[in-house]
Amino acid sequence: xxxxxxxxxxxxxxxxxxxxxxxxxxxxxxxxxxxxxxxxxxxxxxxxxxxxxxxxxxxxxxxxxxxxxxxxxxxxxxxxxxxxxxxxxxxxxxxxxxxxxxxxxxxxxxxxxxxxxxxxxxxxxxxxxxxxxxxxxxxxxxxxxxxxxxxxxxxxxxxxxxxxxxxxxxxxxxxxxxxxxxxxxxxxxxxxxxxxxxxxxxxxxxxxxxxxxxxxxxxxxxxxxxxxxxxxxxxxxxxxxxxxxxxxxxxxxxxxxxxxxxxxxx
Amino acid sequence: xxxxxxxxxxxxxxxxxxxxxxxxxxxxxxxxxxxxxxxxxxxxxxxxxxxxxxxxxxxxxxxxxxxxxxxxxxxxxxxxxxxxxxxxxxxxxxxxxxxxxxxxxxxxxxxxxxxxxxxxxxxxxxxxxxxxxxxxxxxxxxxxxxxxxxxxxxxxxxxxxxxxxxxxxxxxxxxxxxxxxxxxxxxxxxxxxxxxxxxxxxxxxxxxxxxxxxxxxxxxxxxxxxxxxxxxxxxxxxxxxxxxxxxxxxxxxxxxxxxxxxxxxxxxxxxxxxxxxxxxxx
Numbered sequence: 186x187x188x189x190x191x192x193x194x195x196x197x198x199x200x201x202x203x204x205x206x207x208x209x210x211x212x213x214x215x216x217x218x219x220x221x222x223x224x225x226x227x228x229x230x231x232x233x234x235x236x237x238x239x240x241x242x243x244x245x246x247x248x249x250x251x252x253x254x255x256x257x258x259x260x261x262x263x264x265x266x267x268x269x270x271x272x273x274x275x276x277x278x279x280x281x282x283x284x285x286x287x288x289x290x291x292x293x294x295x296x297x298x299x300x301x302x303x304x305x306x307x308x309x310x311x312x313x314x315x316x317x318x319x320x321x322x323x324x325x326x327x328x329x330x331x332x333x334x335x336x337x338x339x340x341x342x343x344x345x346x347x348x349x350x351x352x353x354x355x356x357x358x359x360x361x362x363x364x365x366x367x368x369x370x371x372x373x374x375x376x377x378x379x380x381x382x383x384x385x386x387x388x389x390x391x392x393x394x395x396x397x398x399x400x401x402x403x404x405x406x407x408x409x410x411x412x413x414x415x416x417x418x419x420x421x422x423x424x425x426x427x428x429x430x431x432x433x434x435x436x437x438x439x440x441x442x443x444x445x446x447x448x449x450x451x
Numbered sequence: 452x453x454x455x456x457x458x459x460x461x462x463x464x465x466x467x468x469x470x471x472x473x474x475x476x477x478x479x480x481x482x483x484x485x486x487x488x489x490x491x492x493x494x495x496x497x498x499x500x501x502x503x504x505x506x507x508x509x510x511x512x513x514x515x516x517x518x519x520x521x522x523x524x525x526x527x528x529x530x531x532x533x534x535x536x537x538x539x540x541x542x543x544x545x546x547x548x549x550x551x552x553x554x555x556x557x558x559x560x561x562x563x564x565x566x567x568x569x570x571x572x573x574x575x576x577x578x579x580x581x582x583x584x585x586x587x588x589x590x591x592x593x594x595x596x597x598x599x600x601x602x603x604x605x606x607x608x609x610x611x612x613x614x615x616x617x618x619x620x621x622x623x624x625x626x627x628x629x630x631x632x633x634x635x636x637x638x639x640x641x642x643x644x645x646x647x648x649x650x651x652x653x654x655x656x657x658x659x660x661x662x663x664x665x666x667x668x669x670x671x672x673x674x675x676x677x678x679x680x681x682x683x684x685x686x687x688x689x690x691x692x693x694x695x696x697x698x699x700x701x702x703x704x705x706x707x708x709x710x711x712x713x714x715x716x717x718x719x720x721x722x723x724x725x726x727x728x729x730x731x732x733x
Contacts, residue, residue: 207480208526211578211604216585220597230592237589237596240582241657246711247574250566251488251523255712283719287712300484304519307491311515314508316498319515323495327481360727367731368722370659371697375714377650378701380579384571386643396651401691408587408649408656412580415648419641426640429633 186226186270186346193225195339198262202334203327205258206293208248215239215282218261228269235268235278236261242279242369243286245376249383256289262338270345273354280365281354283372292333300326392418461504461544464537468499469616472537475499476530476612488523493533500537504544514540517551524562525569530612532561534619535626542623557624564630568639576646577607583653658694663732681730 186194197218204212211217216236223232239261246254260282268278303322310318344350381393395418400411423429464472479492494515501514524532536558543549581603589596619626629635662681671677685692697718704714725731 203481206483207478209477209480209608211601211608214582214600216582216589216597216600220589220594229594233589233594233597234592237586240586240589240600244579244582244586244653247570247578249570249574251485255715283715287716290712297484300482301486303482304484304486304491307494307519308516311494311519312512314511314515316502316511316515319491319519320495320498323478323482323491325482326484326491327478330481361723363733364723364726364731365719366722366733367661367726368719370661371694371722372715372718373657374654374694374698375701375711375718377654378698378705379711380575380646380650381698382702382705384575384643384646386571386640386647389640389643389647392644393647393651396648397655397691397695398651400652400655401689408584408652411652412584412645412649415645415652418648419644422644423637423641429637 186342190225190227191339191342194222194262194266194342195335197221197225198258198335198338199331201258201262202331205256205289205334206297206327206330213256213258213261215243215257215261218258219265222262222265223269226266226269231269231275232265235265235275238275238279238369239264239282241373242282243376244373245379246286247379247383249379253290253293254379255283255286256293256334257286258334259289259292259337260286262334263341266338266342266345267350267354270342271350271354273351276366276369277354277362279369280362288337289334292337293330296326296329296333299329389422392422459544459546461541463541464500464503464620468503469620471499472496472533473530473613473616476533476616479526479529487519487521489526489529490519490522493522493529494518496533497536497540500540504540510544513551517554520555520558522558522562524566525573527573527608527611528565528569528615530615531619531626532558532565534616534621535561535623536619537616538620538623557627561627561630568630568635571639571646572642573607573611576642576649578604579646580649581607583649583657654694654698655691658691658697660693661732662693662730664730 201213201218201221204210212221216233216239219232219236219239220229221232223229223235226232239257243255243257243260246257248254263285264278264282267273267281268275303326307319307322310316310322341350392415396411396415399406399414475496475498479496480489482491483489484491497514497518501511501518505511505514518536536554539549539554539557543554581600585596585600585603587596588599622629662685664681665678666681666684667679669677669679689695701714705711722731726733
């Protein structure tokens with residue numbers, strides 16, 4: 186890794202860290218972050234594949250309400266560096282990504298606590314109608330979130346090419362690395378469970394099972410096909426649902442039921 | 452809100468104000484903190500409107516203070532709330548019959564319902580499905596995967612923010628009826644059906660559980676040696692059953708407020724112990 190690459194890696198990590206708290210432009214998602222690190226380090230191909238693998242694991246990770254997702258930014262940047270610069274396998278990269286996601290979560294909790302200070306500072310500026318002051322409070326807290334990822338990533342980038350890292354990774358007993366790869370096959374369900382719980386739609390669970398059964402028994406159907414089927418199911422469900430037809434709910438107006446199909450796609 | 456005759460003329464937001472508000476809103480969560488969550492971001496987003504509507508220092512200070520109160524909702528559709536809030540601020544600046552509490556109440560009142568719509572549509576369905584599609588392409592090393600995800604989700608985001616603000620600003624408090632009404636409920640239900648459908652298929656398609664543990668050996672009538680493994684036994688019942696059960700276990704744990712990261716570590720422990728004991732294989 187040359188000096189230019191080192192700087193670019195830190196810049197990418199800074200952007201990912203800021204994106205991680207904002208959840209806006211999605212630079213913190215593994216599929217984007219790993220790709221960018223791969224691009225910067227001159228191994229785009231590996232970055233994309235690792236990003237895809239990690240994205241599967243992180244699929245349902247989301248910030249809902251006050252609950253925070255495991256941090257995909259730190260996990261993506263560091264594991265991409267370890268895999269590309271430290272010459273490790275994709276499987277190894279996935280295994281180390283999870284503890285990193287936990288570490289990243291702890292760090293963001295720390296920064297979000299510090300940001301309370303900025304909040305009070307902003308109150309201060311508001312009393313004086315100081316617009317600039319409030320804006321700087323905002324930017325300051327945002328920048329800290331960027332540093333939260335950039336500093337650890339920079340530290341790893343500095344030592345990733347040395348034998349310390351490979352030594353350390355080689356010292357992990359094979360039963361652990363293989364076991365981690367085994368769990369990589371089913372750790373995705375945590376994300377799926379987060380999505381299902383968030384939907385809060387128990388009455389719609391039959392659609393979950395229909396999707397499961399179709400994917401299990403109809404071989405050769407890819408994700409696009411399943412997505413189109415799901416979209417059709419969604420439209421038909423809403424069209425037939427009596428909740429959305431006032432005319433059916435009110436028995437007196439039942440005769441006009443046929444004309445009432447204002448669909449949202451229109 | 453009755454129109455009184457002595458209304459001042461206040462200049463509405465200009466195109467530049469709206470663009471500036473949009474740009475600021477895309478940094479909304481930057482200073483997320485545990486005390487008032489998205490508050491500073493909301494205030495920073497409202498600054499162009501506050502500057503446009505209020506010119507006296509104490510009015511500006513009061514408005515800034517109003518928008519530094521607790522706020523937390525799904526970020527992208529929150530732009531609609533900013534639109535409504537801007538419309539109310541404008542009315543207030545004109546000397547309309549709106550007090551501070553009304554503005555705060557509408558903001559707080561829209562937060563919950565909007566998250567109820569926004570979380571399933573944007574996090575549960577749009578991002579999940581685009582990410583799943585992108586990842587399935589990326590696994591073969593195709594740059595199309597990241598590009599599809601990144602541009603797809605950002606187009607959704609920008610349209611939501613840009614038009615959300617406009618609709619909110621134009622309709623003002625009338626939007627409250629929209630949020631409570633059938634159209635958005637329909638959209639949410641459709642997103643939930645699609646999201647759950649895809650989740651179901653992913654549980655089957657994108658989990659990889661191999662259980663080579665041998666249960667029995669026997670010779671069939673033709674004399675071939677047949678090995679029954681845990682995998683083959685479960686597959687004859689329902690392929691993917693273990694993944695399905697694991698999903699339900701995770702849902703149960705999450706419902707009981709177990710942090711996702713602990714569940715993930717628990718899964719690692721299961722994987723390592725299972726591999727060590729020979730139940731799971733690669």
